[in-house]
Amino acid sequence: MAGSPVQVTGTVLTTRRVDAYHALTVVAPGIADRCRPGHFVTASVGGPNTSMLTRRAFAVHDVKPDYGGTVELVFGVRGPGTAWLADLRARDTLDLVGPLGRPFPLPRDPCTCVLVGGEYGSASLFALADALQARGCRVDFVLGAPSADRVFGALRARRMGETTTLTTEDGSLGMRGKVTDVLPGVIADARADAVYACGPMDMLRGVTAVAVEFDIPVQVAVEERMACGIGVCMTCVLPVIGDDGVTRMVRACTDGPAFRGERVRFEDVGTIPFDALGAPGGRHA
Amino acid sequence: MAGSPVQVTGTVLTTRRVDAYHALTVVAPGIADRCRPGHFVTASVGGPNTSMLTRRAFAVHDVKPDYGGTVELVFGVRGPGTAWLADLRARDTLDLVGPLGRPFPLPRDPCTCVLVGGEYGSASLFALADALQARGCRVDFVLGAPSADRVFGALRARRMGETTTLTTEDGSLGMRGKVTDVLPGVIADARADAVYACGPMDMLRGVTAVAVEFDIPVQVAVEERMACGIGVCMTCVLPVIGDDGVTRMVRACTDGPAFRGERVRFEDVGTIPFDALGAPGGRHA
Amino acid sequence: MELPNPVLTASGCGGTGRELAQFSDVARLGAFTTRSITMAPRAGRPTPRMAETPSGLLNAVGLQGPGVDAFLQHELPWLVERGTRIVVSIGGGTAAEYAALARRLADVPGITAIEVNLSCPNIEDRGRVFAREGSAAAEVIASVRAATRYDVPVIAKLSPDVADVVAVARACVDGGADALAMINTPVGMSIDVDTMRPALAAGTGGLSGPAVRPLAVRCVWQVHAALPGVPIVGMGGVTTGRDALELILAGACAVAVGTALFNDPYACPRILRELEELLQRRGLDRLADAVGLAHRPAGSQQRTRTDLEESSL
Amino acid sequence: MELPNPVLTASGCGGTGRELAQFSDVARLGAFTTRSITMAPRAGRPTPRMAETPSGLLNAVGLQGPGVDAFLQHELPWLVERGTRIVVSIGGGTAAEYAALARRLADVPGITAIEVNLSCPNIEDRGRVFAREGSAAAEVIASVRAATRYDVPVIAKLSPDVADVVAVARACVDGGADALAMINTPVGMSIDVDTMRPALAAGTGGLSGPAVRPLAVRCVWQVHAALPGVPIVGMGGVTTGRDALELILAGACAVAVGTALFNDPYACPRILRELEELLQRRGLDRLADAVGLAHRPAGSQQRTRTDLEESSL
Numbered sequence A, B: 001m002a003g004s005p006v007q008v009t010g011t012v013l014t015t016r017r018v019d020a021y022h023a024l025t026v027v028a029p030g031i032a033d034r035c036r037p038g039h040f041v042t043a044s045v046g047g048p049n050t051s052m053l054t055r056r057a058f059a060v061h062d063v064k065p066d067y068g069g070t071v072e073l074v075f076g077v078r079g080p081g082t083a084w085l086a087d088l089r090a091r092d093t094l095d096l097v098g099p100l101g102r103p104f105p106l107p108r109d110p111c112t113c114v115l116v117g118g119e120y121g122s123a124s125l126f127a128l129a130d131a132l133q134a135r136g137c138r139v140d141f142v143l144g145a146p147s148a149d150r151v152f153g154a155l156r157a158r159r160m161g162e163t164t165t166l167t168t169e170d171g172s173l174g175m176r177g178k179v180t181d182v183l184p185g186v187i188a189d190a191r192a193d194a195v196y197a198c199g200p201m202d203m204l205r206g207v208t209a210v211a212v213e214f215d216i217p218v219q220v221a222v223e224e225r226m227a228c229g230i231g232v233c234m235t236c237v238l239p240v241i242g243d244d245g246v247t248r249m250v251r252a253c254t255d256g257p258a259f260r261g262e263r264v265r266f267e268d269v270g271t272i273p274f275d276a277l278g279a280p281g282g283r284h285a
Numbered sequence C, D: 001m002e003l004p005n006p007v008l009t010a011s012g013c014g015g016t017g018r019e020l021a022q023f024s025d026v027a028r029l030g031a032f033t034t035r036s037i038t039m040a041p042r043a044g045r046p047t048p049r050m051a052e053t054p055s056g057l058l059n060a061v062g063l064q065g066p067g068v069d070a071f072l073q074h075e076l077p078w079l080v081e082r083g084t085r086i087v088v089s090i091g092g093g094t095a096a097e098y099a100a101l102a103r104r105l106a107d108v109p110g111i112t113a114i115e116v117n118l119s120c121p122n123i124e125d126r127g128r129v130f131a132r133e134g135s136a137a138a139e140v141i142a143s144v145r146a147a148t149r150y151d152v153p154v155i156a157k158l159s160p161d162v163a164d165v166v167a168v169a170r171a172c173v174d175g176g177a178d179a180l181a182m183i184n185t186p187v188g189m190s191i192d193v194d195t196m197r198p199a200l201a202a203g204t205g206g207l208s209g210p211a212v213r214p215l216a217v218r219c220v221w222q223v224h225a226a227l228p229g230v231p232i233v234g235m236g237g238v239t240t241g242r243d244a245l246e247l248i249l250a251g252a253c254a255v256a257v258g259t260a261l262f263n264d265p266y267a268c269p270r271i272l273r274e275l276e277e278l279l280q281r282r283g284l285d286r287l288a289d290a291v292g293l294a295h296r297p298a299g300s301q302q303r304t305r306t307d308l309e310e311s312s313l
Ligand SMILES: Cc1cc2nc3c(=O)[nH]c(=O)nc-3n(C[C@H](O)[C@H](O)[C@H](O)COP(=O)(O)OP(=O)(O)OC[C@H]3O[C@@H](n4cnc5c(N)ncnc54)[C@H](O)[C@@H]3O)c2cc1C
Pocket: A040, A054, A055, A056, A057, A058, A059, A060, A073, A074, A075, A076, A077, A078, A079, A080, A081, A082, A083, A120, A123, A222, A223, A224, A225, A226, A227, A257, D051, D052
């Protein structure tokens, strides 16, 4: 990790709507400094005397040096916490903790990478693309969502990527279908060496299957319900196979969110696989 | 009651600081219409997803016909609910229920009334003074508080009252002392026929004692911790002697807040007097 | 017992009915539940009787009320006249006192059900609350059942602060309870750190409001799983149609609204409206289709079998 | 047992200590309480393991952990090296298993106290949780006490969802508990009204956070009143110095912070700072002067007698 996380009472600099999403830029120097692609932050929601106790996790979309350092978050309104965030205005304060999690590992040598984003998952891919390009990598984008308004960052992808392929399930933008429908073609055309993916669990599973098919490494950033984001509560676990071949229930927040795709047991997410370390009645118990 | 209470999602028109207090003017037509002097309203505090469940009670300070009807509340910051109210700005919404309670009864014939206010208690006296003067009554004010910044409405009292006497415990305004120190003189000078009082329980007790001494009627508006304000929860009771001579635990919110002072068993507030109807082991049990 | 709709007031939270009637028609309620009526008039506990806690409310009213005679004379007739469905809650210190109350109510027309508030101290057992112990609760229920007309259901109201709510529920049903209501308030306490004294004059009080909803959902869930045929009135922190639906999915066939009335006097009709909308959006035409639906095995299709009548208690 | 200060982490809420150390020095804690350590490694429950409720949090982690051997090899030494006071929480399925854990820890240096998590299902009693029944709890405590070095206190951790927490507390003290910790999370549940399924994969979970503070204050109050000589670690919804003081005035001589750490990783030092300020402003020079102070008769002067050492458990 690029330094340890800190808590910052940031000030909202700007708010904007981007299609189906809200974007908040927050002045949060201590956090901005330390962010690397794939890091996330957590926001305290609801203000004083709120009944909402837990922080909400968001990928860091953009980091800028302005005002000592800003971070931008992109989010959709899902429940009361994100609804509260969507109501914030410039100059309001926002309590953030970050940067959190294990960021995306970067290749040592220049290579070709396909970056796959589902819905707001693409938010964390642009900083990654920057870092990859800075290392001389070629970057191709595949972005998808159920509908056009939920594809995030298409324009920026077009500007940054060698190629950009868009998919929507309803066909309202790009190809009709899912990212996994177009991914094999993109990998083949680009002769890609690696894949990075961020989005819903189903998509990550599909992207991983494609990458495994091509026998190229794939990094996925997963999302699990989190109560703390800092590794102390053990609520955000998923089954991941370790270097020793043993499956463990590991924390998405501190062991992830970025994992090697083929190590994540996607079919078993939401269960305790019988052969996981310490599974009830399992061989290690 | 002048019509039944309603719930109104009002809009804050103006906010201002008045010494130690905050004043909020809220557009709340249905409520403003029905208000009579001594009525109170309750405000929902904390906004969506708040952890604060109960409404906060406030006397209606002023009613104006503007924008279909506005009410003004005056309050000091005591805990989290009033702190939240103090942070409201113009155009915010505020959920009010009112008018609530039994307002001050007015004398049938013109007479001389002394209006006694302790701290923010004086807020409800000006609408009362208006109503009394409209009936040809003479009005004299006695306002007191621990310190000058907590005496509310001195200027307005001076404008409206035949006489106005101010007291502060620290001597920072008017006479050093309590309202009860000056009240006998005011009653005597004005040859007062009746007293109205609003303020802390201790003060109401003292004022009642003075009025009893002079053998003139006294109306007091009491304050008790309220969970509902509409008469359903039974948390706001105090021992009051009925017409039949029996003490009952009656609700400050719907049987009051205005009571005949000599009927309130001030010494027994916060207890169940042994001779109250239904007291444990009491004669009626 | 048929109710016009599944949203009731909770005992002790709707006053005499007259106060709520200022805001909306009490005859439109699923039912109006009275405060717990006692034999003799009761002055209740000293004030302060309430304290706010995070998403909760502590109260120690102490069953203040006019006694059963005055209730029958001044309060019940008004409700009956309006055509309100009336659940009369009763409270006592001994099984015999509960039975005497039930007898007093037996010949009174217009009572839809008797709810037995078991969260009263048993004066024959050093003040231990009846609801804490299955056999004491069952004895009360049996004596009330025996004294009540066969066509008036007896509802046992349970409290969550027991080691095994299912055991108490089962004892009450074995004792003759036709339905169960849960939850009454668990015992809580708050201390004012400024005065450094308990916030309530009584020291402890009952905790209500959304803070306790997870306890209510759990109790309803456990009891419905163990006794699927027994109708349950769910309550505890219901403030929205979503909250009501949560209890219904757990196994309640009706819900009662208490603390929410203090903040929103229109809570009952609003919650009913919200609930109906939610059911409709989920394609659940009849409330009964939703009762206990969250118990179906994961991944299974929506339950079609129905073992409960709409809003029947 | 002396602690540098009265603010501890609550079991299962501070990770291995390393995670919190990123934010502040774990040696500055009153003590670090480990998650409940089990004999064998445990994978815990499936996800979702958490659901937010009004002012509360439901969790069903299921004691995920590496087992006692890995704990002693990889987690404890790191804490010991830093000079942290360490309370090791243990969990088991039988009294014998608890005893075996205690024996495994008996020769390990650097353990300040053993906390016995009694909210585990007793596999010899159809999964009934030990804390629900005095005699089962006492048996566990006695077996742990017997296996633990005389100078290491054994703390019994109790749960509020029993009919009589004082009876369980008394049984534990009679069984040899040197101190009590309360409260563990009462069992709650939440149902997702969109999926119409329980929000937690495990169905029920433990409810924590400010929502349960009134239950914690009540338990601490009742137990302190009945057993004034027994040190109590209070916990349940402590998020500020005021909350900590509330539990202390009720009778706790130390407090533990759980759920609040999830929102504020600096919660422990902040709460300590706020608590010290509050005590000072009230002229309470020593923490011991505040312990149980709310029990003094109304109107009496501040208590001067002190029967508890500062921060001693
Ligand atoms: C590492 C990570 C990065 C994320 N990045 C983004 C992002 O960039 N943009 C975005 O829109 N969303 C992102 N999410 C999802 C976002 O955290 C949830 O949408 C949000 O917490 C929902 O809060 P709510 O109050 O609106 O919804 P509710 O469903 O009411 O939330 C209730 C509780 O569940 C938790 N929760 C619910 N859904 C999720 C979820 N998917 N992941 C984690 N916790 C959840 C909340 O934290 C809260 O404690 C991310 C999640 C994780 C774990």
